[in-house]
Amino acid sequence: MQEETETKRCPLWxxxxxxxxxxLNLCIAGLVAGFVLRGGPMAGRAPAMGYAMPYVLALPRELRRDVFKAVRNDDSLPDRRARREEYRDMIKALKVTPFDAAAVEAVLLRQGDGVSRVQTASQAAWLEAVSGLSDEERAAYTDRIQDALNRNDRPKKGRN
Incomplete structure (x- = not known):
């Protein structure tokens, strides 16, 4: 006697x-691998380094904190709430029909004034921190600035 065994097949669906x-998993793995191998979204493009960044990043950690704290605690500067309100004002101005370029420009001028005040306060706090450095500390500090600039000037892999 032969026993018949029933084998269940997996449904087609x-x-x-x-x-x-x-x-789908292979597509995602391929995208991730390509992303990593190319160097990410900024591959071939150096991030925009503002004028102040090499100066600030080269400061010793405690001085850098002091500079940021001085700016953060300056009550004369626009706070986060004020900056958000300016963005809301811009959105309102952009939605107006017909377009009112003067209203948009007024918001831009107010935002520019806020940026200028923050920059002035930041520069003053930075200058105070650097003024307190000894000659040797300032020499080491300028070496760190130069190193930061040299790192940014090096050609990136894959860039011509």
Whole structure:
């Protein structure tokens, strides 16, 4: 006597779902691998380094904190709430029909004034911190600035 064994087959729809899932996973893995191998979204483009960044980043950690704290605690500067309000004002001005360029310009001027005041306060705090350095500390500090600038000037891999 032969025993008949019944083998259950996997339904076709499960095979299709598994194949699609595998294909999607391979696509995502390929995208991630390509992203990593190319160097990320900024590959070939150096980030914009503002004028102050090399100066600030080269400061010793405690002085850098002092500069940021001085600016953060300056009540005469626009706070986060005030900056958000300016953005809301800009959105309102941009939505007006017909377009009122003068209203948009007024918001830009107020935002520019806020940026200028923050920059002035930041420069004053930075100058105070640097003024307190000894000659040797200032020499080491300028070496760190130069190192930061040299790192930014080096050609990046894959850039011509």
């Amino acid at each position: 499960i095979k299709i779902v598994l194949a699609l899932s595998l294909a």
